Amino acid sequence: MKTYDDPELQAIAVKLTSDDPGIRRVAVMDLVDSGEPEAVELVIHALNDPDTNVRQEAAKVVDEFEAADMADALIAALGDNDEVVRNSAAHALADLKDPAAGEPLLKALDNSTDAFVVSGILRALKPLRLAGAQSPALKCLSDGDPRVRREAVAVLGWLKQTENLPALVETAQRDEDPEVRRAATGALVYASPQQVGQALIGLLQDGHWQVRCEAANSIGKLNHQAAVQPLMDATKDQLWQVREKAVDALGKLGSTDSIPVLGECSKDAMSNLRKAAIGALGAIAHSDCRPFVEIAMDDPDPDVRKLARWAMSKLDAAA
Amino acid sequence: MKINDIPVIETDILVIGGGTAGPMAAVTAKEQNPDLNVMLLEKANVKRSGAISMGMDGLNNAVVPGHATPEQYVKEITIANDGVVHQPALMAYATRSFPMIEKLDSWGVHFQKDETGDYDMKKVHHLGTYVLPMPEGHNVKKILYRRLRRNRVQIENRFTATRLLKDPDGNIAGMIGVNTRTAEPIIIRAKAVIMATGAAGRLGLPTSGYLFGTYENPANNGDGHAMAYHVGADLANLECFQVNPLLKDYNGPACAYVTGPLGGFTSNAFGERFIECDYWSGQMMLEFFKELESGTGPVFLKLDHLAEETIEEIETVLHTNERPSRGRFHEGRDVNYRQRMVEMHISEVGFCSGHSASGVWTDETGATTVPGLYCAGDMASVAHNYMLGAFVYGQICGESAVEFAKDRGEPKLDEDFIKQELERIQAPMKVADGIPPEQMEYKVRRLVNDYLQPPKVTKKMEIGLERILAVRADVGQLCARDPHELLRAMEVQSIIDCAEMAARASLYRTESRWGLYHYRVDYPEQNDAEWFYHSRLFKDENGQMASGKRPIADYLVSLGEEKDAYRKMRVQKAANG
Amino acid sequence: MPIANHHSSVPVIVDEDKCIADKGCTVCIDVCPLDVLWINEATGKAHMKYDECWYCMPCEADCPTDAVTVNIPYLLR
Numbered sequence: 001m002k003t004y005d006d007p008e009l010q011a012i013a014v015k016l017t018s019d020d021p022g023i024r025r026v027a028v029m030d031l032v033d034s035g036e037p038e039a040v041e042l043v044i045h046a047l048n049d050p051d052t053n054v055r056q057e058a059a060k061v062v063d064e065f066e067a068a069d070m071a072d073a074l075i076a077a078l079g080d081n082d083e084v085v086r087n088s089a090a091h092a093l094a095d096l097k098d099p100a101a102g103e104p105l106l107k108a109l110d111n112s113t114d115a116f117v118v119s120g121i122l123r124a125l126k127p128l129r130l131a132g133a134q135s136p137a138l139k140c141l142s143d144g145d146p147r148v149r150r151e152a153v154a155v156l157g158w159l160k161q162t163e164n165l166p167a168l169v170e171t172a173q174r175d176e177d178p179e180v181r182r183a184a185t186g187a188l189v190y191a192s193p194q195q196v197g198q199a200l201i202g203l204l205q206d207g208h209w210q211v212r213c214e215a216a217n218s219i220g221k222l223n224h225q226a227a228v229q230p231l232m233d234a235t236k237d238q239l240w241q242v243r244e245k246a247v248d249a250l251g252k253l254g255s256t257d258s259i260p261v262l263g264e265c266s267k268d269a270m271s272n273l274r275k276a277a278i279g280a281l282g283a284i285a286h287s288d289c290r291p292f293v294e295i296a297m298d299d300p301d302p303d304v305r306k307l308a309r310w311a312m313s314k315l316d317a318a319a
Numbered sequence: 320m321k322i323n324d325i326p327v328i329e330t331d332i333l334v335i336g337g338g339t340a341g342p343m344a345a346v347t348a349k350e351q352n353p354d355l356n357v358m359l360l361e362k363a364n365v366k367r368s369g370a371i372s373m374g375m376d377g378l379n380n381a382v383v384p385g386h387a388t389p390e391q392y393v394k395e396i397t398i399a400n401d402g403v404v405h406q407p408a409l410m411a412y413a414t415r416s417f418p419m420i421e422k423l424d425s426w427g428v429h430f431q432k433d434e435t436g437d438y439d440m441k442k443v444h445h446l447g448t449y450v451l452p453m454p455e456g457h458n459v460k461k462i463l464y465r466r467l468r469r470n471r472v473q474i475e476n477r478f479t480a481t482r483l484l485k486d487p488d489g490n491i492a493g494m495i496g497v498n499t500r501t502a503e504p505i506i507i508r509a510k511a512v513i514m515a516t517g518a519a520g521r522l523g524l525p526t527s528g529y530l531f532g533t534y535e536n537p538a539n540n541g542d543g544h545a546m547a548y549h550v551g552a553d554l555a556n557l558e559c560f561q562v563n564p565l566l567k568d569y570n571g572p573a574c575a576y577v578t579g580p581l582g583g584f585t586s587n588a589f590g591e592r593f594i595e596c597d598y599w600s601g602q603m604m605l606e607f608f609k610e611l612e613s614g615t616g617p618v619f620l621k622l623d624h625l626a627e628e629t630i631e632e633i634e635t636v637l638h639t640n641e642r643p644s645r646g647r648f649h650e651g652r653d654v655n656y657r658q659r660m661v662e663m664h665i666s667e668v669g670f671c672s673g674h675s676a677s678g679v680w681t682d683e684t685g686a687t688t689v690p691g692l693y694c695a696g697d698m699a700s701v702a703h704n705y706m707l708g709a710f711v712y713g714q715i716c717g718e719s720a721v722e723f724a725k726d727r728g729e730p731k732l733d734e735d736f737i738k739q740e741l742e743r744i745q746a747p748m749k750v751a752d753g754i755p756p757e758q759m760e761y762k763v764r765r766l767v768n769d770y771l772q773p774p775k776v777t778k779k780m781e782i783g784l785e786r787i788l789a790v791r792a793d794v795g796q797l798c799a800r801d802p803h804e805l806l807r808a809m810e811v812q813s814i815i816d817c818a819e820m821a822a823r824a825s826l827y828r829t830e831s832r833w834g835l836y837h838y839r840v841d842y843p844e845q846n847d848a849e850w851f852y853h854s855r856l857f858k859d860e861n862g863q864m865a866s867g868k869r870p871i872a873d874y875l876v877s878l879g880e881e882k883d884a885y886r887k888m889r890v891q892k893a894a895n896g
Numbered sequence: 897m898p899i900a901n902h903h904s905s906v907p908v909i910v911d912e913d914k915c916i917a918d919k920g921c922t923v924c925i926d927v928c929p930l931d932v933l934w935i936n937e938a939t940g941k942a943h944m945k946y947d948e949c950w951y952c953m954p955c956e957a958d959c960p961t962d963a964v965t966v967n968i969p970y971l972l973r
Contacts, residue, residue, distance in 0.1 A: 095427040158436040186434035367927035367954040
């Protein structure tokens with residue numbers, strides 16, 4: 001066995017050879033307090049311990065160390081038969097953010113089939129924004145497991161490459177999992193309105209309310225002017241949460257055509273919606289907004305009144 | 320060198336307090352010059368100490384390009400603090416805020432991002448966008464600890480500092496303290512000292528009556544405020560108390576910044592919003608307080624109108640970050656966010672610049688009025704700093720301290736003072752038949768509640784001061800049976816110092832300002848002609864607690880029309896007023 | 897003045913069957929910001945010695961064997 005110059009690390013190394021897994025486990029916990037770079041070797045060693053509890057403990061402390069020093073060991077740990085070990089390894093990998101880990105991650109992705117492992121690797125690849133991640137991520141969009149598809153969407157979203165838009169649109173429209181559709185809808189904001197506008201308008205009719213919210217949000221971010229009418233329709237959605245996001249987006253688009261429906265929303269029973277509506281009317285700041293804002297100056301809800309005063313100052317400034 | 324047989328430990332930079340600002344200060348000093356000896360002293364254990372021991376669920380004051388400008392931020396914080404701010408210090412924060420977010424991000428701290436990797440900023444009110452959620456913010460302490468080890472900062476856990484040391488020229492020279500488990504004293508000589516000891520959170524008594532059920536981590540009991548006072552540093556605006564909204568009986572934050580972007584809000588008993596004020600400020604707290612006392616009170620956190628998916632998201636964030644025992648508290652009372660509103664209340668009073676503006680006077684370089692002594696985080700006087708401000712000022716102090724220590728020789732120590740202090744530290748364990756620290760603490764904090772809690776009344780505060788001084792006279796009777804009780808005995812002496820400071824500072828400023836924080840019933844108006852100043856509290860040449868005024872530095876950003884807009888907001892009636 | 901001892905129901909419970917303090921583990925004791933957990937000399941296991949709890953949970957969250965439970969102190973419950 002290797003010996004270490006640092007006496008504390010050496011003492012831990014000795015404990016790690018104990019026959020008692022309880023003592024080995026405590027030794028792993030002690031590694032966290034070592035400032036020695038060589039402590040990482042012992043963590044990697046413990047990740048391969050025969051005892052599950054020791055491996056779990058090692059996996060729990062991996063994020064106390066610089067993950068770049070143990071990328072390979074962490075990727076291997078993604079395939080551990082214990083879920084706690086796999087989870088911790090996946091989280092530590094995601095924190096890596098070290099371009100040097102890119103190659104081993106891509107290689108591991110190529111060799112992995114387990115959904116948990118694949119999604120863990122994708123999550124780690126995401127912040128690295130590697131061009132080499134594009135093609136495997138596109139492939140993963142048709143994986144059978146929604147966790148994999150969801151992470152693949154994120155990888156592609158962070159890459160912001162125009163050529164991936166058709167695939168993301170397809171996912172946003174057709175994926176059977178609402179969270180995957182929602183993520184893909186959110187990822188479309190790096191496009192131009194010409195590229196994804198029509199798709200986003202369609203997504204305002206998605207079966208799941210959170211996808212509809214995300215679509216309205218993305219339309220607002222893209223300032224997709226052709227979506228005014230569909231957004232106006234969305235202000236009649238059965239859920240106030242969707243109506244609120246549609247109203248926000250209409251404020252961003254700034255079309256005077258939307259003033260009457262925004263005015264309707266400014267009288268709604270749900271105060272959160274009234275707030276959003278007055279905010280949007282203030283953003284548009286056209287004289288036709290004034291009657292609604294004037295009524296809102298006496299709204300029973302102080303947040304609405306606050307926004308009404310702000311909207312009134314915008315109207316006065318525009319006049 | 321030894322004093323009373325105790326070896327003097329030598330270091331270049333000493334950081335006292337290992338919570339948020341302290342580790343950042345220590346790491347920064349090492350980054351500036353890896354050859355320096357940097358020691359980080361912590362009363363608990365750096366791994367899980369300070370206000371963010373279990374992480375943080377979001378930034379309230381992120382100045383991110385494209386969403387807010389430093390000028391906007393400085394303006395808003397100035398208005399929220401009724402003008403009494405040191406704008407250069409706010410500006411230093413505001414301009415460094417985003418680079419700090421990027422630094423923390425590169426270290427592995429999780430900020431919420433959208434599906435393309437951009438920061439997912441949330442607009443909580445219409446005046447600016449400063450909220451950046453951190454739904455997975457529970458790993459902040461781990462990341463700091465990793466950085467400390469990587470940079471080879473020397474960590475000393477379980478030591479509490481009791482007094483700072485000065486050299487004959489009045490420059491900082493180090494500190495004296497005691498081990499909380501062995502009662503062994505420690506003497507440290509340092510060329511520069513950074514204090515980051517957090518809020519004075521054990522000043523008022525929580526409504527539950529449980530001494531440690533405070534809003535702040537109770538390890539943050541105002542040691543730093545007391546030490547700064549005794550070493551001769553100025554404290555500023557201490558009458559601007561911290562009072563925060565929280566869940567009734569459970570000292571968890573109200574989390575408007577978590578629930579707000581998702582549609583939740585603070586309501587009265589009828590489920591209606593009532594807060595007119597758009598800033599986190601004493602004004603907002605005054606509205607909260609009035610609603611609590613009114614016929615439409617008390618106050619609630621309303622989430623029962625939200626969708627199931629949204630409530631699950633809120634529960635995940637609130638029950639895993641910052642104060643995770645919250646879920647257990649609700650279970651015990653059979654409270655489910657889906658079915659009923661959650662009763663809220665206001666916290667006990669304290670000193671905390673993270674949420675208000677009081678503390679040890681610090682300028683834009685983190686410097687106090689004692690050369691070589693720097694302060695960061697909740698104890699320093701930079702207003703509304705929150706967690707990100709603690710990081711930024713930790714960094715600023717780290718840089719400033721390295722610069723100060725650069726050409727300095729070994730500071731000379733005042734041995735007589737050290738011997739006196741050793742006697743003070745050792746005294747409680749020599750008393751067998753006296754007053755336990757817990758009883759003395761309960762008494763002084765109960766007096767703070769009875770006499771100093773706003774609304775403040777002059778005569779009551781005078782009585783309170785007299786009674787607090789009477790408790791001080793009992794300090795000689797403090798007894799401690801073991802080192803742990805000795806820790807509490809030293810802490811209660813800091814608490815008494817803070818209580819006296821709270822009383823004197825509040826009596827000094829004969830006007831009302833900062834909404835509820837300094838609401839004096841017999842001086843109900845803000846009086847800019849006489850009181851547009853920082854108040855000073857300091858030890859005068861006779862060793863007496865004295866007060867004074869510090870002029871407000873010229874504004875870097877003028878307030879313009881928004882100031883009037885804010886004034887107009889204040890006179891509006893409440894919903895059911 | 898003479899001193900009396902008074903009883904207090906403490907919020908932190910340690911399951912002695914699960915606790916591995918006897919193997920050298922001091923995680924809960926290390927992470928407590930208020931230093932209220934100590935080794936019980938009689939059993940070699942961790943216990944709450946002082947009723948000064950902030951129910952902040954690191955002791956429970958960081959315990960390697962899930963031996964620690966943090967309850968809300970009775971006065972707040």
